[in-house]
Amino acid sequence: MSESITLSEICISASSKAWEGEGEILATGIGLIPRIAAGLAKLTHNPDLMMTDGETYLISKPAPMGKRDISYDQVEGYMSYSRVFENLWGGKRHAMVTPTQIDSFGQTNISAIGDYDSPKVQLLGVRGFPGNFINHKNSIFIPNHSVKTFVKGKVDMVSGMGYQNKELSNGKFEIKLVVTNLGVFDFNGEDNSLQLLSLHPGASVDDVIENTAFDVIINSDKATQMPTNEELAYIREVLDPQGIRNSIFGE
Amino acid sequence: MDKIVSHKDVIDQLSNGMTIGVGGWGARRKPMSLIREICRSDIKDLTVVSYGGPDVGLLCAHKKIKKLIFGFVSLDMIPLESHFRQARQKNEIEIMELDEGMVQWGLRAAAMNLPFLPTRVGLGTDVLTYNPELEYVTSPYSDGEKLVAMPALKLDVALIHVNKSDEKGNTQIVGPDPFFDELFARAANKTFISSEEVVSTQDLGGKDGAIFNRFERSLVTGVLHAPCGAHPTSCAPNYGFDIKHLKEYSEAAKSFDEYSSKYLNRTHKDYIDSVGGSEAILNIPLPQF
Numbered sequence: 001m002s003e004s005i006t007l008s009e010i011c012i013s014a015s016s017k018a019w020e021g022e023g024e025i026l027a028t029g030i031g032l033i034p035r036i037a038a039g040l041a042k043l044t045h046n047p048d049l050m051m052t053d054g055e056t057y058l059i060s061k062p063a064p065m066g067k068r069d070i071s072y073d074q075v076e077g078y079m080s081y082s083r084v085f086e087n088l089w090g091g092k093r094h095a096m097v098t099p100t101q102i103d104s105f106g107q108t109n110i111s112a113i114g115d116y117d118s119p120k121v122q123l124l125g126v127r128g129f130p131g132n133f134i135n136h137k138n139s140i141f142i143p144n145h146s147v148k149t150f151v152k153g154k155v156d157m158v159s160g161m162g163y164q165n166k167e168l169s170n171g172k173f174e175i176k177l178v179v180t181n182l183g184v185f186d187f188n189g190e191d192n193s194l195q196l197l198s199l200h201p202g203a204s205v206d207d208v209i210e211n212t213a214f215d216v217i218i219n220s221d222k223a224t225q226m227p228t229n230e231e232l233a234y235i236r237e238v239l240d241p242q243g244i245r246n247s248i249f250g251e
Numbered sequence: 252m253d254k255i256v257s258h259k260d261v262i263d264q265l266s267n268g269m270t271i272g273v274g275g276w277g278a279r280r281k282p283m284s285l286i287r288e289i290c291r292s293d294i295k296d297l298t299v300v301s302y303g304g305p306d307v308g309l310l311c312a313h314k315k316i317k318k319l320i321f322g323f324v325s326l327d328m329i330p331l332e333s334h335f336r337q338a339r340q341k342n343e344i345e346i347m348e349l350d351e352g353m354v355q356w357g358l359r360a361a362a363m364n365l366p367f368l369p370t371r372v373g374l375g376t377d378v379l380t381y382n383p384e385l386e387y388v389t390s391p392y393s394d395g396e397k398l399v400a401m402p403a404l405k406l407d408v409a410l411i412h413v414n415k416s417d418e419k420g421n422t423q424i425v426g427p428d429p430f431f432d433e434l435f436a437r438a439a440n441k442t443f444i445s446s447e448e449v450v451s452t453q454d455l456g457g458k459d460g461a462i463f464n465r466f467e468r469s470l471v472t473g474v475l476h477a478p479c480g481a482h483p484t485s486c487a488p489n490y491g492f493d494i495k496h497l498k499e500y501s502e503a504a505k506s507f508d509e510y511s512s513k514y515l516n517r518t519h520k521d522y523i524d525s526v527g528g529s530e531a532i533l534n535i536p537l538p539q540f
Contacts, residue, residue, distance in 0.1 A: 054540025056427040067539060080428040081276060085352045089372075111348065116381055118342035124330065125303075125323035130350035131372040161375030168374040170396075 005226060007181060008033060008245040009235055010200055011141065013227035014184045016040040018096055018139035018177045024048040025136075026079070026093040032248055033179075034096035034141050036065065039239045040231060052079045066242040088128070088135050091172050095132055096139040101148075101155040104194060104214035105162030106175045106187050108133070108140070109155035116157060126159040133160035137174045143248055145180035145211045150194075152213035163192035181249065182208055184224055189217035198224040252419045256473035258288045258519060261443045264473070265289065265408060268317070270298040272358070272404075272439055274411035274432035275484060277304040278327040278492045280424075282412040282445045284480035284519040289315060291516050300358070300404055302351065302430065304484055305500060308334035312507050316344050320404060322351035326497050328538065333504035347382055349373070355431055357404030362437030367400040374399060409439035412481045414463075414489060416446040417455055420471030423463040426487035436470040445477035447489055479523050479532045491537040496526060 015037030019027050027049040029038035035054075039062030042049040053059045053070070058077035079087070087093055099108035100123055110129060114120030132138055138160070142149050166173050178185040178194065182203040189195035195217035196208055205221050227235065235245070245251075265271070275281040286306045289297075290313040299316050301307050303324030310316050312334040324335040338344050349357070350372045360368045369388050373379050379399070388400040411432045414425040422444055424432060436442040455461070483500060485492040503510030514525050523529050 063540070070539065081351075081430055082355075085355060089352065111377075112339070116377075119340055122331075122336040122339040124325055125321055125348055126350055126376070126378060127323045128351045130374075130376045130378050131352040134371050134374060158375070158377040158380075165375030168371065170371065 003236075005232065006246065006251045007200060007249050008251060009227050009232060010224055011179055011181070012037045012040055012235055012245065013231050014224055015096060015139065015141055015177070015179045016044065016231075019046050019049055019094055022046060022049070022094050022137070024050070026050045026084075026087050028052075028093060028095040030095065031098050031141065032065070032245055033143070034098070036235060036239045036245060037096065037141075038062065039064075040234055043234045043238065044231060050077070056080050062239060064238060065240040065244045085131070088132060091136045093136045094138065094176070095136070096141055097129075097132075098141050098143070099129075099160065101151050102140065102142070102178075103151050103153065103155045103162065105154070105164045106192070106194075107155050107158045107162035108160035109157050111157040111159050113156050126157070129159035130161070133173060134169045135172050137172075137176050139177040140175060140179070142178065142180040145182045145208070147211060147213040150212040150214065163187060166192075182211065185216070189219075193217045195219060196221070198222050200224045254420045254471060254474045255418050255449070256443065256475050258284065258475065258477075261285060261473060261475060262288055262292045262294065264441065264443070265292075265294050267294060268296045268298075269407040270300065270405065272406040272409040272435040273299065273301040273306045274409065274430065274435045275304065275306070275481070276302045276428070276430040277323075277325045278484045278497060279304070280412050280426060280430070280481050280486050281306045281484040282410040282477075282480060283482060283484055284477040284522070285410050285443065285445055285475070286310060287515060287519070287522065300354065300406060302354065303332065303335065305332070305497065308332045308500070311335050311338035311344065312504075314343070318345040318347065320347040320349065320354070322349050322354050326501065327492065328494055329497060329501050333501045337504050349378060349382070353378070353399075353401050354404070355434060356401040358431060358434035358438040360401065360403035361405045362434050365403060367402050369398040370401050371398055373401075404438060406435065406439035407441070409435040409442040410445070411435060411442060412445045412477070412486065414446070414486065415448045415450060415455065416444055416474050417450055417452045418474060419452065420444060420468035420474050421452060421455060421464060422446065422466070422468070422471065423455065423460055424465050425463050429465045433466045436466045439470075441472040442470050443473045443475065444471055445475040445480040447478055447480065447486060449474060449476040477519055479529045480519065482523070482526060482532050485538065487537055490533050491535045493526070493532065493535055
C-alpha cells in the first residue's frame with residue numbers, strides 16, 4: 001500500500017472488530033465509519049453477517065458508499081422497518097451508532113441537549129435507542145472525543161440505557177466497543193468503567209483524560225492495531241472507492 | 252360503493268383537538284397534500300402521532316399541534332427537521348417522546364383493541380422519566396419481570412398516502428416498505444387515503460396486485476385522488492424525495508412567510524404547478540443509500 005494510512009481507515013479497521021465472533025446476526029452500521037466497518041467485518045472475519053442495502057433489502061455483499069449500480073446487488077432477503085423491529089426485539093443484531101452524548105454508565109443521548117421542556121438543541125428524538133440497547137449488543141463510534149460528548153454525570157436525556165440498569169435487559173445489554181478519534185475503549189473496566197484499550201497514532205493518554213469528563217481506566221497505552229493490507233484494499237477499492245470516508249476527519 | 256372524497260371533504264371530517272395519525276416514515280410516503288390542506292384550514296390543537304418528517308414540521312410551522320407523539324422527526328438526507336426543532340426549542344408543543352418500537356406497540360395495542368402491550372423497551376431510559384403516565388406491569392408468570400405497559404395509541408383519524416386504490420378503498424402500497432401504515436389504519440376510527448392513482452377494481456392487478464394490499468377496505472372511510480400527493484416526500488416506486496425542495500423548506504424555518512406565499516395556501520393542483528409540475532416530480536429518481 002503506497003498511500004499513507006489515514007485516521008478514518010484506522011477507525012474503520014478498529015470498529016470492524018465490533019462484529020468479531022458475533023455469528024449470523026444483522027449488522028447495522030449507522031453513519032459513514034460504522035457502515036464501512038460493518039462491511040469490512042463481513043468481507044474479512046465474519047462473512048455470515050446479514051446487511052441491508054441501506055433500505056429494505058438484505059444483500060449478499062456490503063453496499064459500497066456513494067452511487068452504485070444497484071442492479072448488481074444480490075438481494076437475498078427482506079428487511080422492512082417492521083422486520084428490523086422484530087429482529088432487534090429477538091436480539092439478533094449488533095448496531096454501531098454515534099450518540100451526541102455518552103456518560104460513565106454507558107448511557108447515550110440522541111434526543112435533546114439542555115432543558116428537556118425547551119431544549120437548547122433539539123436532536124432527532126430517541127429513535128430506536130431504548131429498544132436497541134435493552135435488546136442487543138451495540139458499539140459506539142465517536143468522531144469528536146471531547147468533554148461535550150463524554151459528559152460528566154448523566155447525559156441530558158437518557159435514550160439508550162447504561163450499565164447501572166443492566167439487570168433490566170435480561171442479559172442482553174452490552175456496549176462492546178467504543179471507537180473514537182483518539183483510541184479504542186470498552187466498558188470492561190472495574191464496575192463497568194470505560195477503559196482505554198489502545199491509542200491511535202498521535203493521541204496520548206493525556207488527550208484521553210483531558211477530553212473525557214469522567215474517569216477513564218488506563219491500564220494500557222499500547223498503539224491501535226494498524227489496518228492490514230487486506231483491510232486497506234477492501235476499504236479503498238471495494239467499500240469506499242470514492243473516498244467519502246475522508247470527509248469525517250477532513251483528510 | 253364509492254368512497255371518493257375531495258381534500259375539503261376530508262377536512263370537514265376533522266375537528267379541533269382530534270388525535271391524528273400520519274402514515275409514512277420520515278421523508279417517505281407522507282400524505283402531504285392532506286397535511287397542507289390542514290395547514291390552510293382553521294383546525295387546531297391536534298394530537299399528532301407520526302414517524303415524523305415534513306408532515307410534523309409543516310404542522311408545527313402552522314401551530315396546529317398541541318401534542319406530538321413521536322420517536323423521531325427527520326428529513327432523512329437532512330437529519331434534523333428545522334421546523335420541529337424550532338417548535339421544541341421554543342417550547343411550543345407538548346410531547347410524548349417514545350422509542351420507535353413503542354409507537355408501533357401503542358398502535359398495535361389500539362389495533363387489537365387492547366389497553367396496552369408489555370415491553371422491556373423504555374426501561375432504564377428517560378422515556379419513562381418524561382412520560383410519568385406510562386405505567387408498569389408485572390409478569391404473572393414465574394419470572395415476575397417488571398415491564399412497561401405501553402398504552403394503546405387510539406387515533407380518531409389516520410391519514411395515509413398510497414400508490415393505488417379503487418373507489419371502494421382497496422389500496423395498494425407498492426413501494427418495498429409499507430412502514431407501519433397498516434397499524435395506523437387499524438388504530439383509527441376513520442382512515443382517509445390519498446392515492447397516486449385511482450383505478451377500477453379490475454385494474455388493481457388481480458392476485459399479483461393483491462399482495463400489495465396491506466389492510467382491508469373496511470378500514471377505509473374515504474379515498475382521495477392526489478397525484479404526487481406525497482411531494483416533497485418520496486413515493487416509491489413512483490418518485491423519490493425532492494431534496495432541492497426539502498432544502499428550501501428546511502431553510503424556511505428562518506422566514507416561513509416567503510416559503511408559505513410561494514407554495515402554500517393554494518389547491519393541490521396549484522401546489523404541484525408551483526413546484527415544477529407532475530412530470531418533473533415523477534422524474535425525481537429514487538434515493539440510494
